[in-house]
Amino acid sequence: MASKITFIGAGNMASAIIGGLIDSGVSPSDITATAPNESELAPLAARLEINTNTDNNAAVEDADVVVLAVKPQIMRSVCEAMRDNVQQQSPLIISIAAGLDAATIDQWLGGNNALVRCMPNTPALVGIGASGLYANSTVSEEQRTLATQLMEAVGIVEWVAEESLLDAVTAVSGSAPAYFFLMFEAMEEAAVKLGLPAATARRLAIQTALGAATMAQRSDKDPATLKQNVMSPGGTTERAIQHMEDAQLRATIGDAMQACAQRAEAMSKELSAN
Numbered sequence: 001m002a003s004k005i006t007f008i009g010a011g012n013m014a015s016a017i018i019g020g021l022i023d024s025g026v027s028p029s030d031i032t033a034t035a036p037n038e039s040e041l042a043p044l045a046a047r048l049e050i051n052t053n054t055d056n057n058a059a060v061e062d063a064d065v066v067v068l069a070v071k072p073q074i075m076r077s078v079c080e081a082m083r084d085n086v087q088q089q090s091p092l093i094i095s096i097a098a099g100l101d102a103a104t105i106d107q108w109l110g111g112n113n114a115l116v117r118c119m120p121n122t123p124a125l126v127g128i129g130a131s132g133l134y135a136n137s138t139v140s141e142e143q144r145t146l147a148t149q150l151m152e153a154v155g156i157v158e159w160v161a162e163e164s165l166l167d168a169v170t171a172v173s174g175s176a177p178a179y180f181f182l183m184f185e186a187m188e189e190a191a192v193k194l195g196l197p198a199a200t201a202r203r204l205a206i207q208t209a210l211g212a213a214t215m216a217q218r219s220d221k222d223p224a225t226l227k228q229n230v231m232s233p234g235g236t237t238e239r240a241i242q243h244m245e246d247a248q249l250r251a252t253i254g255d256a257m258q259a260c261a262q263r264a265e266a267m268s269k270e271l272s273a274n
């Protein structure tokens with residue numbers, strides 16, 4: 001992947017993807033990241049040896065790929081300020097912003113841009129990310145492959161046929177690392193109440209999640225069967241799972257994911273109307 005990649009924004013998500021790309025063999029000299037303040041960029045440049053720039057326009061000048069990684073609320077001003085350079089350079093644009101549709105971003109960048117919308121997640125930092133991708137009609141086959149290669153460097157990639165499905169991707173993977181972190185918090189708290197030291201509880205809970213995820217990934221059995229295999233009739237797991245079902249955990253997860261997807265949709269309406 002010998003392309004020059006510029007990240008507009010160097011925060012949590014951009015640095016996770018950049019870290020993953022470098023680990024996968026992309027040369028740091030092919031990567032540039034921007035942010036308004038040198039104080040944010042200097043540690044990143046020192047740690048990852050990438051190029052940095054406080055000037056977005058300068059950073060897109062020789063870019064083959066421009067990854068838009070700023071908060072959705074400032075995307076418009078950021079895009080409009082670099083519109084002329086983007087139009088001149090015609091890079092592949094990859095937006096990772098939640099709930100901002102491709103047509104709106106394209107318009108802010110002057111129109112006719114090859115634009116991929118991507119919903120990644122932060123485990124990209126450790127090469128175990130999960131990204132949903134959607135391409136507008138200007139994106140060529142070659143650019144689609146490039147976007148796939150880029151995001152596969154930091155995890156798995158699923159293309160969606162309709163842009164609106166990215167809201168569902170946000171609910172099931174983009175926002176979802178936080179759901180598991182909440183579960184770790186709750187399990188640690190409960191284990192401490194049961195008498196374990198916090199550090200022991202945390203280690204056991206995290207390792208168990210890793211083991212369960214790895215088993216589910218490698219097994220040809222579905223999650224319901226794997227769950228059943230842990231539950232001895234009349235035993236301990238059955239009691240715990242029954243408690244979760246009685247407390248409507250399943251419905252709570254469903255409602256939470258629906259709220260997440262609806263928020264992504266609402267953000268899109270709010271931000272494109274501004």
Ligand SMILES: NC(=O)C1=CN([C@@H]2O[C@H](COP(=O)(O)OP(=O)(O)OC[C@H]3O[C@@H](n4cnc5c(N)ncnc54)[C@H](O)[C@@H]3O)[C@@H](O)[C@H]2O)C=CC1
Pocket residue numbers: 008009010011012013014034035036037040056069070071072074078096097098119120121122174175
């Ligand atoms: N954090 C996450 O788990 C995920 C975030 N996203 C999306 O990624 C995008 C970035 O989110 P985070 O990295 O979490 O936010 P963040 O706040 O950590 O990073 C934003 C970055 O933009 C920079 N920035 C601000 N103004 C700028 C400007 N005018 N020009 C260039 N850079 C500027 C900031 O200095 C910072 O480096 C958002 O659009 C979010 O929806 C998508 C999936 C997951």
Ligand SMILES: O=C(O)[C@@H]1CCC=N1
Pocket residue numbers: 098170174175
């Ligand atoms: O919470 C958010 O809005 C972003 C998008 C997906 C994960 N974090």
